[in-house]
Amino acid sequence: MPADDHHLLERRYRIMGRNAPLFYDKPVHLVRGEGVWLYDADGKRYLDVYNNVPCVGHCHPQVVEALARQAETLNIHTRYLHEGIVNYAERLCATFAPSLDAAMFTCTGTEANELALRMARYVTGGTGIIVSDFSYHGNSETLAALTTCSPTPEPLPAFARQIQIPDPYRDRQGRSDEELARVFASQVEQAVRSMQADGIRPAALLIDTLFANEGLPDRVPGYVEQAVRIVREAGGLFICDEVQAGFARTGDAMWGHQLTDAVPDIVTLGKPMGNGHPVAGLVAARAHVDAFGGAANYFNTFGGNPVSAAVASAVLDVIETEDLAANCRNVGAYVRSGLDQLKARHPVVGNVRSQGLFFGLDLVNDDAQNSPAPDKAKRLINLMRDRGVLISRIGRHDNILKMRPPLVFSKENADVLLTTLDDALAAL
Amino acid sequence: MPADDHHLLERRYRIMGRNAPLFYDKPVHLVRGEGVWLYDADGKRYLDVYNNVPCVGHCHPQVVEALARQAETLNIHTRYLHEGIVNYAERLCATFAPSLDAAMFTCTGTEANELALRMARYVTGGTGIIVSDFSYHGNSETLAALTTCSPTPEPLPAFARQIQIPDPYRDRQGRSDEELARVFASQVEQAVRSMQADGIRPAALLIDTLFANEGLPDRVPGYVEQAVRIVREAGGLFICDEVQAGFARTGDAMWGHQLTDAVPDIVTLGKPMGNGHPVAGLVAARAHVDAFGGAANYFNTFGGNPVSAAVASAVLDVIETEDLAANCRNVGAYVRSGLDQLKARHPVVGNVRSQGLFFGLDLVNDDAQNSPAPDKAKRLINLMRDRGVLISRIGRHDNILKMRPPLVFSKENADVLLTTLDDALAAL
Numbered sequence: 047m048p049a050d051d052h053h054l055l056e057r058r059y060r061i062m063g064r065n066a067p068l069f070y071d072k073p074v075h076l077v078r079g080e081g082v083w084l085y086d087a088d089g090k091r092y093l094d095v096y097n098n099v100p101c102v103g104h105c106h107p108q109v110v111e112a113l114a115r116q117a118e119t120l121n122i123h124t125r126y127l128h129e130g131i132v133n134y135a136e137r138l139c140a141t142f143a144p145s146l147d148a149a150m151f152t153c154t155g156t157e158a159n160e161l162a163l164r165m166a167r168y169v170t171g172g173t174g175i176i177v178s179d180f181s182y183h184g185n186s187e188t189l190a191a192l193t194t195c196s197p198t199p200e201p202l203p204a205f206a207r208q209i210q211i212p213d214p215y216r217d218r219q220g221r222s223d224e225e226l227a228r229v230f231a232s233q234v235e236q237a238v239r240s241m242q243a244d245g246i247r248p249a250a251l252l253i254d255t256l257f258a259n260e261g262l263p264d265r266v267p268g269y270v271e272q273a274v275r276i277v278r279e280a281g282g283l284f285i286c287d288e289v290q291a292g293f294a295r296t297g298d299a300m301w302g303h304q305l306t307d308a309v310p311d312i313v314t315l316g317k318p319m320g321n322g323h324p325v326a327g328l329v330a331a332r333a334h335v336d337a338f339g340g341a342a343n344y345f346n347t348f349g350g351n352p353v354s355a356a357v358a359s360a361v362l363d364v365i366e367t368e369d370l371a372a373n374c375r376n377v378g379a380y381v382r383s384g385l386d387q388l389k390a391r392h393p394v395v396g397n398v399r400s401q402g403l404f405f406g407l408d409l410v411n412d413d414a415q416n417s418p419a420p421d422k423a424k425r426l427i428n429l430m431r432d433r434g435v436l437i438s439r440i441g442r443h444d445n446i447l448k449m450r451p452p453l454v455f456s457k458e459n460a461d462v463l464l465t466t467l468d469d470a471l472a473a474l
Numbered sequence: 475m476p477a478d479d480h481h482l483l484e485r486r487y488r489i490m491g492r493n494a495p496l497f498y499d500k501p502v503h504l505v506r507g508e509g510v511w512l513y514d515a516d517g518k519r520y521l522d523v524y525n526n527v528p529c530v531g532h533c534h535p536q537v538v539e540a541l542a543r544q545a546e547t548l549n550i551h552t553r554y555l556h557e558g559i560v561n562y563a564e565r566l567c568a569t570f571a572p573s574l575d576a577a578m579f580t581c582t583g584t585e586a587n588e589l590a591l592r593m594a595r596y597v598t599g600g601t602g603i604i605v606s607d608f609s610y611h612g613n614s615e616t617l618a619a620l621t622t623c624s625p626t627p628e629p630l631p632a633f634a635r636q637i638q639i640p641d642p643y644r645d646r647q648g649r650s651d652e653e654l655a656r657v658f659a660s661q662v663e664q665a666v667r668s669m670q671a672d673g674i675r676p677a678a679l680l681i682d683t684l685f686a687n688e689g690l691p692d693r694v695p696g697y698v699e700q701a702v703r704i705v706r707e708a709g710g711l712f713i714c715d716e717v718q719a720g721f722a723r724t725g726d727a728m729w730g731h732q733l734t735d736a737v738p739d740i741v742t743l744g745k746p747m748g749n750g751h752p753v754a755g756l757v758a759a760r761a762h763v764d765a766f767g768g769a770a771n772y773f774n775t776f777g778g779n780p781v782s783a784a785v786a787s788a789v790l791d792v793i794e795t796e797d798l799a800a801n802c803r804n805v806g807a808y809v810r811s812g813l814d815q816l817k818a819r820h821p822v823v824g825n826v827r828s829q830g831l832f833f834g835l836d837l838v839n840d841d842a843q844n845s846p847a848p849d850k851a852k853r854l855i856n857l858m859r860d861r862g863v864l865i866s867r868i869g870r871h872d873n874i875l876k877m878r879p880p881l882v883f884s885k886e887n888a889d890v891l892l893t894t895l896d897d898a899l900a901a902l
Binding site for chain 2: 051054057058061065066073097114124131135147148149152160161164185186198316317322323335340350351353354
């Protein structure tokens with residue numbers, strides 16, 4: 047690490063604490079971003095295969111222009127009328143099923159999930175929340191208590207239950223998709239019954255239907271639909287967290303849940319919504335929004351301001367005009383095929399999973415059980431960093447490479463990723 | 475209301491719900507802002523005497539320039555190294571007492587208060603929170619449960635206790651400041667004892683030392699210091715919410731708590747920090763930040779990104795180079811003197827309270843008790859709106875005019891405010 051970076055790191059430790067999260071054994075000191083590229087203080091460039099937030103590419107000129115133009119015109123909260131947020135809300139809701147016809151705005155995915163939980167509890171009269179056993183939905187008190195993907199998870203609060211998400215690679219045990227869906231959905235049934243036994247009424251099932259934190263397991267047809275039906279029959283709502291999955295990344299749909307037949311009651315949005323600008327929110331049935339709004343008098347100072355609306359709108363513009371969904375499909379398929387070839391050559395790659403421009407490689411040890419290899423995953427992402435490609439890892443065993451580039455990722459970029467990955471896997 | 479505005483309002487009701495808060499009987503449809511002025515769709519201009527968020531003035535060119543320049547260069551989370559946030563954190567901490575020597579960043583005041591509560595609970599091992607009986611600290615599940623200034627307050631959760639804040643205008647009853655401080659601080663003692671009786675360990679006293687939501691009562695010397703001492707003796711921390719009071723508004727100090735002798739354990743920051751850009755955070759002892767960070771692995775995706783750091787830094791630049799603290803003092807004193815004169819002429823003004831560029835007028839009925847006059851306050855802010863001046867109201871009885879203009883408010887602006895207020899009071 048250069049001396050200047052070391053000095054900056056020491057200053058950072060002192061003023062932001064020792065434990066503010068940092069990537070890599072040698073942290074990367076960034077100074078500039080453009081498209082899929084990031085540049086460090088020494089002018090070295092890195093291919094960004096990690097960051098989903100700058101979904102239309104780092105510093106996209108159209109988004110920056112919209113931000114600057116609106117910021118110099120007006121930036122104010124929503125207790126005054128402004129066209130921008132109404133236009134955006136209409137446009138956003140039009141991308142969902144007709145039953146999801148109203149929007150509320152926040153600044154972060156945490157705030158969106160907090161709002162969704164409050165709304166679900168108000169609407170259902172229940173308090174019980176079901177989450178997956180390896181999930182993260184935000185950093186507030188309530189959402190931290192629901193976080194199950196922590197290295198040191200606390201016991202869940204009394205109102206919560208966790209369910210395991212099927213991962214065909216490790217959980218199939220000879221079972222068909224139908225059996226897998228049924229067996230794992232039965233955990234939702236058990237969760238509901240366990241709540242009811244404790245006098246807790248279910249308020250919501252809160253999941254990301256791509257199961258990104260869980261390691262992006264191959265989807266088991268029918269599983270989400272069954273889980274949702276069970277929760278609804280018990281009076282709860284289905285909150286779909288699209289903070290990671292949303293905004294066309296899957297290639298096949300604008301929203302992750304649209305790859306299933308389950309229509310959520312509330313959808314929460316965040317990270318990519320403003321390409322890095324703090325804008326987030328939820329979409330739900332207007333009846334829920336009206337009922338909750340009347341009771342709770344919810345207000346969010348920065349949420350839905352004209353600048354956020356302009357930025358979020360520009361992001362949708364770029365996704366449409368550059369047809370990024372098609373890019374996710376095409377380049378996604380290209381990368382997938384390359385990853386499958388890497389798997390054939392490198393036994394450490396136990397499993398490849400992907401959905402559009404979201405990829406996971408399950409790294410395994412050379413044993414009969416294909417046991418998870420978190421140490422190798424850690425080493426590999428640092429090898430990749432040294433070779434100028436930024437990725438990370440995820441999953442219950444922290445052994446799944448997480449690759450989730452900006453949606454403007456090209457086949458040329460893919461070649462860089464695949465070649466570098468091949469090299470790093472060989473160097474493991 | 476113009477037909478276009480009516481149509482926009484109907485569209486807004488449909489897509490954002492009936493209950494998304496709006497100011498005024500006839501909502502104002504804004505399209506542009508500059509300094510202390512806001513412009514509606516018909517070109518009518520309004521003097522902004524309400525908004526503290528655009529603290530250095532609407533669309534300040536220096537802030538917009540910093541935003542645009544950084545947004546076109548790099549916008550990324552803090553898991554990579556970046557100089558901007560380290561520079562800002564150092565500069566921010568330097569404005570506090572030496573014991574407040576580390577910073578963490580979020581996007582909103584809600585997130586900052588959530589983080590502060592989590593930190594206080596972790597550090598103290600307690601769960602109990604004491605808030606004032608007419609306060610608001612955010613819109614999350616936990617903070618909503620602590621909200622006491624709602625029109626329909628819910629019963630407080632088991633871990634919380636509320637205390638009444640002394641308002642010399644209504645609570646003095648012939649008592650000296652010393653007696654007032656002692657009597658009201660004894661409520662803190664009772665709150666602590668009541669918690670302890672229920673087996674709850676106090677974690678924090680969470681207050682805004684200006685007591686803005688409570689109606690900006692005249693400060694009672696020694697009260698905050700006594701309240702804090704009692705909480706500390708019981709093992710709790712003092713969290714000071716500077717979301718409204720901070721960033722030089724009081725004129726006499728950068729932070730509201732600096733008008734007292736009580737140094738907080740954690741200070742939370744928000745609204746004016748980015749002049750409208752969603753940036754917020756907290757400042758605390760590094761030992762607390764390190765301890766909590768190590769245990770909680772806290773991460774905030776947008777918090778402290780280079781754009782937020784650049785914007786927040788530009789706001790500090792403007793506060794310093796335009797010497798806005800001095801402006802708050804000078805113009806604040808000028809407005810105060812004018813308000814005192816209005817009080818002498820209009821019996822409906824029962825009490826004038828102010829601190830720098832933050833003013834309250836307690837409106838009263840013409841009776842022996844000076845009973846609160848919320849209806850008159852409501853009518854008055856609408857009369858002011860019709861006359862081109864934006865203010866609001868606050869306080870336990872919703873009868874206190876709330877005036878809190880951008881810090882660049884001038885004596886000429888003050889004359890407009892005072893003349894218009896005189897006229898509107900006469901028209902009541």
